[in-house]
Structure formats: C-alpha cells, structure tokens
Amino acid sequence: MPTRREILNRAFAAAGATLAPRIVPIAPASARRLAPVPGGTFDSGVASGPGFLRRQTLWTRIHGLERDGLVNWELARDPAFAKVVAHGRTTARRAADDTAQVAVERRVIAPGEPHFYRFHTQSANSPVGRFVACRPPDSREPVRIAVWSCQAYEEGFYNAHRGMAAEDVDLVLCLGDYIYERAVKPGVRPDHTGANHDGDVQTLDDYRAKYRLYRADADLQAMHAAHSQLAFWDSHDVEPSPTTGDRDQYGAARRVTHEVRLRNGMQAFLENMPQPAPRTNRDRMYRTVRLGALADLIVTDEQRYHDPYPCSQSIPPSPCEPALDPKRTYLGATQKAWLKRELEHSPARWKLFAGGTMMMSLDLTRGAPFNTGQWDGYVAERRELGEFLLTKRIRDVVRLSGDIHTFFAGQVTTTGRSDGIPALTEFIGGSISSNGIPEGFRDRLGGDPALIAAITEQVKLVNPHIAYTEQRHRGYCIVEARADELIVDFRAPETVLTPGARMVTLQRFRVPRGEPRIELI
Ligand SMILES: [Fe+2]
Numbered sequence: 408m409p410t411r412r413e414i415l416n417r418a419f420a421a422a423g424a425t426l427a428p429r430i431v432p433i434a435p436a437s438a439r440r441l442a443p444v445p446g447g448t449f450d451s452g453v454a455s456g457p458g459f460l461r462r463q464t465l466w467t468r469i470h471g472l473e474r475d476g477l478v479n480w481e482l483a484r485d486p487a488f489a490k491v492v493a494h495g496r497t498t499a500r501r502a503a504d505d506t507a508q509v510a511v512e513r514r515v516i517a518p519g520e521p522h523f524y525r526f527h528t529q530s531a532n533s534p535v536g537r538f539v540a541c542r543p544p545d546s547r548e549p550v551r552i553a554v555w556s557c558q559a560y561e562e563g564f565y566n567a568h569r570g571m572a573a574e575d576v577d578l579v580l581c582l583g584d585y586i587y588e589r590a591v592k593p594g595v596r597p598d599h600t601g602a603n604h605d606g607d608v609q610t611l612d613d614y615r616a617k618y619r620l621y622r623a624d625a626d627l628q629a630m631h632a633a634h635s636q637l638a639f640w641d642s643h644d645v646e647p648s649p650t651t652g653d654r655d656q657y658g659a660a661r662r663v664t665h666e667v668r669l670r671n672g673m674q675a676f677l678e679n680m681p682q683p684a685p686r687t688n689r690d691r692m693y694r695t696v697r698l699g700a701l702a703d704l705i706v707t708d709e710q711r712y713h714d715p716y717p718c719s720q721s722i723p724p725s726p727c728e729p730a731l732d733p734k735r736t737y738l739g740a741t742q743k744a745w746l747k748r749e750l751e752h753s754p755a756r757w758k759l760f761a762g763g764t765m766m767m768s769l770d771l772t773r774g775a776p777f778n779t780g781q782w783d784g785y786v787a788e789r790r791e792l793g794e795f796l797l798t799k800r801i802r803d804v805v806r807l808s809g810d811i812h813t814f815f816a817g818q819v820t821t822t823g824r825s826d827g828i829p830a831l832t833e834f835i836g837g838s839i840s841s842n843g844i845p846e847g848f849r850d851r852l853g854g855d856p857a858l859i860a861a862i863t864e865q866v867k868l869v870n871p872h873i874a875y876t877e878q879r880h881r882g883y884c885i886v887e888a889r890a891d892e893l894i895v896d897f898r899a900p901e902t903v904l905t906p907g908a909r910m911v912t913l914q915r916f917r918v919p920r921g922e923p924r925i926e927l928i
Pocket of ligand 1: 584
C-alpha cells in the first residue's frame with residue numbers, strides 16, 4: 408500500500424513531463440516601484456533550503472534579467488497546484504547574480520509533508536520544485552537524509568544526483584566542494600570558466616560563472632528540484648589558508664588577493680544556496696538542525712577555524728610529529744565548546760555529527776597518515792572529543808563526512824586507530840564525481856593498475872578500525888535514523904565517465920542503538 412508521500416512523489420516525477428503550469432499575471436507594483444520581470448528563462452532550475460528556523464527558503468535565477476524586478480511564486484500541497492497554500496512576489500536582484508529568493512513562513516507549511524513550488528515571470532514559468540517540510544520536534548517517524556560532497560564538474564557526470572533525486576529523503580546534506588575553483592585536465596567535459604577560460608576562478612564574476620555552469624546540469628537541477636538541501640563549504644568552495652608568493656596552491660597566478668578571493672567564494676556560495684545565514688555572524692556555518700525526536704544534525708565548519716595543516720603530504724607518507732602537538736586545534740575554541748554543548752544536550756536518539764573531513768585515521772603505512780589535512784593532523788583534539796563522549800556517556804553519535812572522495816565506514820576511536828577506545832562510528836559517502844584515491848595515485852605514480860590494487864589492499868590492511876572501504880565508485884550515502892538502529896546505504900552509479908549510468912547499492916550497514924559498532928548487512 409503506497410503511502411500518501413509515495414503517491415505525491417510519483418505524481419511529482421510524472422509532473423515534469425506532463426504539467427504545463429499556467430502563467431500567473433503579475434499585478435503592477437507601484438508601491439514597491441519595481442516592475443514585474445517581463446521574460447527571461449529559468450536555466451538554473453529551482454532549489455529550496457532546509458526548513459529549520461521559522462522559514463522555508465525557495466530559490467531561482469532569472470537568466471536574461473536586465474534590471475531588478477518582481478517574480479511571482481506559488482506554494483502548493485500537490486504537484487498540479489490545485490491546492491495552493493501560499494503565493495506572493497519576490498525580487499530578482501542583479502546584485503545577487505539575478506537570483507530571487509523567498510522565505511515562506513512556516514505557519515503555512517504542514518510539518519513532515521511534501522510541498523511543491525514554482526516561480527513565474529510575465530512570460531515564463533520555472534520548473535516545479537518539491538521539498539519535505541521539517542518534522543515536528545516530537546516526531547518518532549524514521550528520518551532519512553542523503554549526504555554528499557565533491558562534484559568536480561569536469562571529472563564526471565552527475566549520475567549520482569539523478570539517483571539522489573529519486574530517493575525518498577527528508578533532507579539532502581552537502582558537506583562541501585559544491586564547486587571546484589579550478590579544473591583538472593583532461594576531464595570528461597569542459598569547464599572554460601574564469602578569466603583564462605581554464606576553470607581557474609578568482610574574481611566574483613568568475614565564481615558566479617562557475618555556479619552557473621554547475622547549475623546548468625540537468626541531473627543537479629533534478630536533485631535540487633526534488634529535495635531541500637543544507638550545504639556547507641569546504642576547501643574548494645572558499646579558498647583555504649593563503650599561500651606565500653603570487654601563486655595559489657595549484658600554481659595558478661593570483662589575479663586577486665587571498666582575502667578578496669575568499670570573500671568572492673563566500674558571496675557566490677551564499678547567492679546560490681537558499682539557506683538563511685545567521686543574523687549576527689553571516690560566515691558562521693556550524694549549526695544544529697533538529698529532524699524530529701530521532702535525529703539531530705549537528706554540523707561543524709572544518710574549513711575556517713583550524714591551525715595550519717601540519718607536514719606536507721608525500722608518497723609514501725611518514726609519521727607527522729607536529730600533528731601530535733596538544734595545542735593544535737581543528738575546530739577552534741568557540742566552535743569546539745559549542746559542539747560539546749550540542750552533543751551533551753541533544754535530546755535526539757541519534758546525534759548525526761557531520762563535518763567536512765574524515766575523522767578516522769587513514770594510514771598508508773602503520774602510524775603514517777595519508778592526509779594530515781583532515782583529523783589526522785589534529786590528533787589531540789580528536790582524542791579530546793572521543794574522551795568527552797566516553798566520559799559523559801554520550802552514545803549514538805554517528806559521524807558523517809566527506810572530502811576524500813572515497814567510501815569508508817568504521818569506528819572513530821580515541822587514537823583514531825584500532826589501539827584506541829571506540830567512541831563513535833563514521834560513514835564517508837564517496838564523492839559525486841571528483842576523482843578518488845586510486846585516481847590520485849594514478850596521476851602521481853603513472854597509472855599501474857596492479858600498483859593501485861596493491862595500495863587499496865594496503866589501506867585495508869593497516870587500518871583495521873575501518874570496517875569497509877570502496878575505492879572504485881563515486882556516489883553518496885543515505886542515512887535512516889530509526890528508534891533502535893541506524894541504517895546506512897552507500898549508493899553509487901556504475902560509472903561517472905558517461906551520463907545515464909544505473910545506480911547500485913554498494914553496501915548496507917546497521918548501527919545498533921547504544922554501541923559505536925558497525926554491522927555490514
Ligand atoms: Fe573534494
């Protein structure tokens with residue numbers, strides 16, 4: 408027996424092909440001095456942000472916008488818009504790269520239910536978007552989220568987004584690298600953005616062109632149209648610590664200073680992500696999203712507050728002494744204190760502790776971390792958090808992270824390795840399209856498949872705290888928080904090198920309530 412939500416989802420899937428929404432004429436707006444937008448197109452699709460706080464934010468961009476103007480929006484409980492529950496006008500702004508956002512008040516939204524929305528100019532209609540409203544705080548229904556990161560445009564097709572669009576989830580969480588500020592060559596499709604037409608973006612116009620390129624992708628548009636999304640930035644969305652000299656970390660000549668580039672990246676990110684920024688500190692990304700009684704989503708910013716990465720990465724790596732310095736911080740003192748409070752006082756069954764980078768150790772030879780630009784570079788702080796959870800008896804904490812473009816699942820211990828005490832579990836859902844660890848070795852070591860296979864086996868061998876790793880596929884993970892267990896699926900397209908690939912489930916996991924332990928099922 409299909410649920411009401413499933414019936415609506417099917418109707419939404421069919422609507423894309425069959426519904427021709429009527430054009431709603433916009434009344435003259437003399438009081439606001441702005442005229443209705445006469446035409447334009449909706450080539451970037453539509454999107455919605457997470458429905459926490461008191462509002463649900465809807466987003467679109469008017470391509471061909473010549474001056475600020477008004478666009479109509481509608482919100483309905485059905486994909487045919489027979490039951491419109493709210494409508495109004497909002498402004499498409501040239502200063503915000505021709506985007507229009509509207510914050511719909513929650514009082515017109517039914518908690519936990521799907522809703523549908525669309526925009527109109529005087530002569531054009533947007534595609535129909537959908538979102539599931541936040542569940543009420545006392546909801547004990549299982550809650551499902553999709554988690555993804557890393558979608559280098561030129562490195563693969565967005566087959567995973569097409570798969571995610573078809574998932575039945577309450578929310579999508581993006582853990583960063585929504586864009587890449589450079590492009591690698593050769594890729595499977597071209598990225599000619601930036602002043603030099605080589606994918607290297609630095610000015611605000613460059614960054615805006617990058618977002619327009621990514622958002623033109625039909626599979627990414629389908630994901631945004633199907634789900635609301637909460638997004639966080641990582642090191643490719645906003646430039647990390649400044650480099651010395653006049654070149655960036657990829658060797659590109661600087662056309663603007665690091666500070667200007669950082670601001671440009673932030674502004675373009677916020678223009679394109681329909682999610683409310685905090686009133687007092689617009690750069691603050693870390694926050695908690697309550698998903699009903701069973702899950703709190705506690706998300707940290709692991710990009711902006713850390714001490715410099717220790718040791719340079721080399722192949723083969725060697726032990727990194729500076730990473731052990733007890734004074735080093737990854738989260739920064741303020742964010743760390745906030746995180747501890749959130750974890751200790753969360754009323755939810757499952758504490759989904761999400762952040763940009765891998766928390767478990769990842770050694771290439773025993774005791775020699777592969778990447779000190781993640782928690783392996785901040786050993787004391789990882790121990791502090793693990794011991795905090797154990798001392799306070801805070802159970803059912805599940806880490807969700809990304810950045811490394813590879814699927815991993817395992818236990819985070821106080822040392823990061825199997826000689827520590829397990830404090831929480833961790834799931835890392837690959838990447839949408841960005842190259843993974845084997846591709847990185849291929850670039851550095853000349854592409855010997857036997858060598859790649861040997862390195863993969865070595866990773867498994869020297870990291871026994873990692874219960875599962877899959878290095879060939881890209882993809883995402885689906886997390887379902889139930890009353891007595893947490894279920895995680897690693898999902899992947901068969902390839903990202905050609906469009907339209909079939910989706911497969913690589914592995915399903917179960918975390919029993921009360922123990923930081925992973926079962927492969
Ligand atoms: Fe990435």
